[in-house]
Amino acid sequence: MSLRSAFRRQDSSFALPALNHAKHAQGMTTALEDEKEKLSGKDLEDPAALSAEDLDEKHRGADGRERAFETAEDIASRLISMHDVPSMPVNTARMYILGLGFTCFSAILGQIFYFRPAGYTVSSLFIVVFSLILGRLWSWLLPDASRGKVWDFLNPCAFNIKEHTCILIMSSTGFSSAMAISAFAAEELYYDTNPNYGVAIFTMIGSQFFGYGLVGLCRSFAVFPTYVVYPSLVPTVQLFDVLHHDTDVSAQKKCFRFFAIVFVAIFCWEFFPEFIAPTLTGVSIFCLARQDSAWVSHIFGGSYPNEGFGMFSLCFDWSYIQGMGSLYTPLQTTLTLFVGVGISIVVTAVCYVRNVWQAQNFPWMAQDLYYENGSLYNQTLVLDANYNLNTTALAEQGVPWYTMSMMLYYLGCNLAIGSTLMHGILWYGPAMLAAIRTFRARHGADRCTGLDPHYLKMLAYKEVPMYVYGGIVVGSFAMAMATCYTGHAQLPWYLWAGITGWQVDTSSLILMLGAAVVPGNARANMYFTLYGAQAAYQGVSMAQDLKLAQYTKVPPRTTLFVQSLGTVVAGMGTTSGLGQQVQSFNAQAYTWGALAKHMYAPGTTYAILPWMVLIGLAVPVPFWLVHKFFPKLRLNLVLTPLLCYTLGELNSGINSQWFISFTITLASQWYAHKYRATWFRRYNYILSAALDAGTITFVFIATFALFSGTGNTVTMPVWGLNPAGRYPDCMSALSNLPMFKPFSPFTSPRHGLTDGTSPLQTALSSKWAATLLRIDAGMVWWTE
Numbered sequence: 001m002s003l004r005s006a007f008r009r010q011d012s013s014f015a016l017p018a019l020n021h022a023k024h025a026q027g028m029t030t031a032l033e034d035e036k037e038k039l040s041g042k043d044l045e046d047p048a049a050l051s052a053e054d055l056d057e058k059h060r061g062a063d064g065r066e067r068a069f070e071t072a073e074d075i076a077s078r079l080i081s082m083h084d085v086p087s088m089p090v091n092t093a094r095m096y097i098l099g100l101g102f103t104c105f106s107a108i109l110g111q112i113f114y115f116r117p118a119g120y121t122v123s124s125l126f127i128v129v130f131s132l133i134l135g136r137l138w139s140w141l142l143p144d145a146s147r148g149k150v151w152d153f154l155n156p157c158a159f160n161i162k163e164h165t166c167i168l169i170m171s172s173t174g175f176s177s178a179m180a181i182s183a184f185a186a187e188e189l190y191y192d193t194n195p196n197y198g199v200a201i202f203t204m205i206g207s208q209f210f211g212y213g214l215v216g217l218c219r220s221f222a223v224f225p226t227y228v229v230y231p232s233l234v235p236t237v238q239l240f241d242v243l244h245h246d247t248d249v250s251a252q253k254k255c256f257r258f259f260a261i262v263f264v265a266i267f268c269w270e271f272f273p274e275f276i277a278p279t280l281t282g283v284s285i286f287c288l289a290r291q292d293s294a295w296v297s298h299i300f301g302g303s304y305p306n307e308g309f310g311m312f313s314l315c316f317d318w319s320y321i322q323g324m325g326s327l328y329t330p331l332q333t334t335l336t337l338f339v340g341v342g343i344s345i346v347v348t349a350v351c352y353v354r355n356v357w358q359a360q361n362f363p364w365m366a367q368d369l370y371y372e373n374g375s376l377y378n379q380t381l382v383l384d385a386n387y388n389l390n391t392t393a394l395a396e397q398g399v400p401w402y403t404m405s406m407m408l409y410y411l412g413c414n415l416a417i418g419s420t421l422m423h424g425i426l427w428y429g430p431a432m433l434a435a436i437r438t439f440r441a442r443h444g445a446d447r448c449t450g451l452d453p454h455y456l457k458m459l460a461y462k463e464v465p466m467y468v469y470g471g472i473v474v475g476s477f478a479m480a481m482a483t484c485y486t487g488h489a490q491l492p493w494y495l496w497a498g499i500t501g502w503q504v505d506t507s508s509l510i511l512m513l514g515a516a517v518v519p520g521n522a523r524a525n526m527y528f529t530l531y532g533a534q535a536a537y538q539g540v541s542m543a544q545d546l547k548l549a550q551y552t553k554v555p556p557r558t559t560l561f562v563q564s565l566g567t568v569v570a571g572m573g574t575t576s577g578l579g580q581q582v583q584s585f586n587a588q589a590y591t592w593g594a595l596a597k598h599m600y601a602p603g604t605t606y607a608i609l610p611w612m613v614l615i616g617l618a619v620p621v622p623f624w625l626v627h628k629f630f631p632k633l634r635l636n637l638v639l640t641p642l643l644c645y646t647l648g649e650l651n652s653g654i655n656s657q658w659f660i661s662f663t664i665t666l667a668s669q670w671y672a673h674k675y676r677a678t679w680f681r682r683y684n685y686i687l688s689a690a691l692d693a694g695t696i697t698f699v700f701i702a703t704f705a706l707f708s709g710t711g712n713t714v715t716m717p718v719w720g721l722n723p724a725g726r727y728p729d730c731m732s733a734l735s736n737l738p739m740f741k742p743f744s745p746f747t748s749p750r751h752g753l754t755d756g757t758s759p760l761q762t763a764l765s766s767k768w769a770a771t772l773l774r775i776d777a778g779m780v781w782w783t784e
Contacts, residue, residue, distance in 0.1 A: 066677040072227045076452055078681055079234060081241045084553035086460045090162040091558060093154050094138050099170035099562060100569055102127050107174030107570040109700065124172045125236060125693035126700065129263075131167045132243060135159035161244035165552040168236070169545045169559060170566035173208075208567050209472055211538030215546075216469030216560070218539075223546045226452040227431060230544050231328045235689040237551045242686060255686055262690035263697075266318055270698040273317035275706055275714075277721030279303075280316040282656025287313075298364055299349070302655035306365035309345050310655030318695045320654060324661035327688035331669040336639040338662050340646025344408070347647065351404050357605065359404035365652055369400035377401075382595075389595065399598050399605070409648025411612050416645035418616025423640050426624045454550050461555040468560070616644055 060066055069075060106127060139159045145152035215222055222228060242255045273280035282303025290296040302310020315321055326334075352359045361374045369377035377400040382393040402410070542563060549559040599606050620640040627635040650658075672680040706714045718724045 066681070068674045068677050069680070072229050075229055075234065076226050076454060079685065080237050080454065080551050081245050082453060082457055083245055084457050084460075086553075088160055088162055089156050090160075090166060090554060092156055092163055094135065094159070095163040095166050095562075098131055098134055098138070099167040099566070102131055102167060102171035103174050103566045103569045105174070106171045109174070124168055125239065125689050126696040127168055127171050128164070128236065128239060128689075129693045129697065131164060131171075132159070135164060135167070161240050161552055162554050164240060164244065165548060165554050166558060166562045169548065169554075170562040172545070173541075173563065173566035174570035205568055208538040209475070209564070211540075212542045212560075212563065212567075213469045213471075213473030215539035215542045216464065216472065217466065219543070219546060221431075222543045223550065224452060224455045225431070227428075228452075228543075228547065230547050231330055231333075232325055233544060233548050233551065234328050235685040235692070237548065238685040239689040239693075240552055251682070255682060258683055259686050259690045262687055263694040266691050266694035267698045270318065270695055271702075274319065274699065274702055275716055278716075279721040279723070281320065282310065282313045282315050282654065284310075284313040284656070286311075298352075299345070302658075305653055306363065308364070308655065309348075309650050310658050311345065312659050313656040315657040315660050317657075318691050319699055320657040321661050321664070322692050322695060324657060324665075326661045326664040327668045327684060327691070329665065329669070331665065331673070332637045333639060333642065334662065334665045334669065335637075336642045337646055337649075338658075340643045341649055341658065343643075344412075344647050344649050348405060348408060348650070351408065357404050357407055358401060362401065362403040364403075365405045365650075366403045367406055367652055369402065371398060372401055394595070394598065399595060402606070405648065405651040407606065407609075407648075409651040410609055412645050412647030412649070414609060414612035415616040415619065415647065416641045418613045419619045419644045420616075420641040422617045423620040426620055427636065452550065454553070457553055458550055458556065462557055464556050464560050619644060 069078065136159050139155060139157075142155040143151045145156050239259065242252060242259060245252070282301075284300045284303070286296055286300035298308045300311050300313060301308035302313050303315075329337075351357070352364075358372060361372060362370050363374075369379065371377055378397070379400070382390050382397050384390050545563050546556070546559060548554075549556065598604065600610055601607060623635045623638050623640060626633060668680075668684055672684055716722050
C-alpha cells in the first residue's frame with residue numbers, strides 16, 4: 001500500500017506511537033510512563049468530534065454537563081487533538097515548493113499592510129486556506145507514488161497536517177515585517193542614505209536570527225510547559241484539526257460546514273465596509289449628534305486615523321475588530337486591557353486640558369516630532385555629516401517635542417517593562433524554575449507530570465540540540481557586526497552583546513541603553529534598537545511557531561529549518577515604504593540617539609520617561625501582597641504589565657473597534673465559555689478562524705480588483721454611507737481646528753482626509769518624485 005493511500009484518511013484510532021527507548025527513554029521514570037498511559041483512548045480523538053457525554057468525567061460538572069474551561073490543561077486536552085503519526089511524511093517536495101511560494105507572496109503582502117496609514121494585522125489564516133486548496137489539488141491531480149519514483153518524490157501521500165503546518169510556519173515569517181524595514185525606510189526618508197542591498201538583506205536576517213537563537217535557548221519555559229498556551233494559536237490549531245483529522249466523522253463535518261458558511265458570509269459582508277459603505281468602519285451616535293464639538297470628536301470619534309478614543313463607537317468591519325483577538329483572548333487579559341484603556345482615556349483628557357507637555361500646541365494624536373509652535377521638526381538641521389549632534393544648530397532650532405498622546409504611550413511602555421520583570425518573578429518565578437529543571441533532565445526527570453501532554457508526544461522526535469541555538473546566536477552576532485561596519489551604522493561591535501530586550505515592547509529600554517553607550521548618534525541608536533527589539537519580536541514569533549509545531553506534532557528540527565528558510569527568503573524579497581511605524585521608530589531613535597541628554601536628563605521636559613522603568617518594578621507588588629492576605633479579591637487576575645502598557649494604547653490609528661470588540665469578548669469568553677462550554681469547545685475558535693480567513697481573503701482580492709493593485713481604481717458612487725469628502729461624523733469639527741493634522745503624510749480618499757500636499761510630502765517630493773507612495777482605499781502602493 002502506498003503512502004498516498006495510507007494517509008488519504010487519517011484515522012483517530014491510531015494508538016500512541018511507541019517511543020524510541022534506545023535514544024529517548026534512557027532513565028525514563030515511572031512519572032513519565034504514567035503520563036504516557038494517560039494519552040490513550042479518548043484523549044487521542046479530536047476533541048471537536050466528541051459530545052459532552054463522551055468526555056472524561058473530569059471534564060464534566062456535577063450535573064453531567066461539560067464544565068467551563070478553567071486551566072491551561074483544559075485547553076491542551078479539550079481543544080487540541082493529541083493525535084499523531086510519527087511516520088507521516090513532512091519533508092516533501094510539495095511542502096517546500098508551496099512553502100517557498102507562499103513565503104514570497106506573504107512577504108509582499110505583509111509589507112503592504114505594514115505600511116498602511118492606520119496599520120493592519122494580517123492573519124496567517126489566509127495562508128492556511130489557500131495552501132490547503134493548492135495542497136489538495138496537488139495531491140488529487142498529480143499521479144501518486146505507485147506511478148514511479150518521480151511521482152513518489154513529487155506526490156508521496158495525501159496533503160497532511162504536518163506539511164500544512166510547515167507551509168504556514170515558513171510563510172508566516174513574511175507577514176511579520178522585520179523592524180529592519182523601518183530602519184531602512186527611516187534612513188532613506190530622514191537621513192538621505194540608501195543602504196546597500198546586500199547589507200540590507202543580511203542586516204534583516206541577522207537581526208531576526210538573533211531572536212530565534214535566544215528563544216531556542218529559553219524554550220524550556222517559553223514553549224514546552226502546559227501553561228504556555230499562546231491563545232492566538234488556538235483558532236489555527238483547531239482549524240488544522242478540523243481540516244485534517246477525522247474528516248469522515250459527523251461532528252467533524254459539522255465543524256467544517258460551520259467554518260465554510262462563516263467564511264463565505266464574512267467574505268461577502270466585507271464588501272460593504274471596505275467598499276460600498278465605508279462609513280460602517282465606525283459609527284458614533286454621539287458624533288452624529290454633535291458634529292460641531294471637538295471634544296465630542298476626541299472622546300467618541302475614532303473612525304479616522306488619529307481622530308479620537310472611539311468610546312461607544314460601533315465598528316462593523318471585521319478587518320479592524322480581528323486585530324483585538326476578541327474570540328480567543330482570555331477574559332482576564334481583555335478585562336485588564338479595557339480597564340487600562342479607561343484609565344488611558346481619563347489620563348489623556350486630563351493631560352490635554354491641563355496642557356501637560358504643551359499638549360494643546362500639537363495635534364491630538366500624531367507620531368512625528370514638532371517644534372514648540374506645532375510645526376513639523378526638521379531633524380536633519382541639527383545633525384552633522386556623521387549623524388552626530390550639532391549643538392550649535394540645536395541651540396538655534398530648539399529641542400523637539402512629542403505630542404502628548406505619544407508621550408503617554410512611551411510612558412506606558414517603560415512602565416510595562418519594569419512591571420513585566422517583577423510580575424514574572426512574583427507570579428511565575430517558581431513555575432519557570434521548575435520548567436528549566438525539567439528540561440535539563442528531559443528524559444529522566446520525575447517532574448514530567450508538569451509538562452504539556454503534547455510535549456510528551458514530541459519525545460518521539462529528535463530535539464534540536466542547545467548548541468545549535470547557541471550557534472545561531474553567535475552566527476547572527478557576527479553577521480550583525482559585519483553589516484554594521486559595512487553599512488557604516490556607527491554602532492561599535494562591543495556594545496551589541498548587552499542587548500537583552502524580550503517581552504512586551506522593550507524598544508524604549510533598548511533606546512535608553514543605546515543612548516548611554518553610543519551617545520549623540522541617531523543612526524547608531526536606531527540600529528542598536530533594531531538588534532535589541534527585533535530579537536524580542538522575532539523571539540516571540542519563533543516561540544509561537546515552536547508551540548504550533550508542538551500542538552501539530554511537527555518534528556522540532558524540521559520546524560527550525562523551515563522557519564530559518566522562510567526568514568532568509570522573506571528577507572531577500574522584502575521592500576520598504578512609509579507608515580506610522582516608520583515615523584514612530586525614527587522619532588524614538590532620533591531623540592534617544594542624538595538628543596537623550598537634552599530631552600531626558602534630570603531637569604528636562606521629559607525627564608520622567610527613563611524613571612518609569614524603575615517605577616514599573618513597584619506596580620505589581622501591591623497586587624501580589626494584597627492577594628497573599630485577601631485571595632478572595634482575585635487580584636492575581638490583574639495583569640499589571642498590560643495595565644501599564646495601555647496607558648497610551650489609544651495614541652494612534654483607528655479606534656472605533658474597541659467597544660464592539662469588548663462586547664464580542666464578553667459574549668465569547670464569558671457567556672459561551674461559562675454557560676455554553678460544549679459550543680465553545682467545538683465552534684468558538686473555528687468561528688474566529690473563519691472570520692479572520694474570510695476577511696483577509698476579501699481584502700487581498702479587493703486590493704487587486706478594486707483598490708488599484710493592478711493599476712486601476714474602481715470608484716464607488718457617492719451615496720449616504722459613502723459620502724463625498726468626509727464622512728458625516730465628528731470630522732467637521734476637527735477640520736476647522738488648527739491643531740488637527742491628518743495622520744497620513746499623503747492623501748487618503750478611503751479615510752476622508754483632505755486633498756493637498758502635506759509638509760512631509762513637500763520635503764520629500766524631489767527625492768521621491770518617481771517612487772511616491774500613494775495611499776488609495778487605505779492601502780499603500782508604489783507608483784512609478
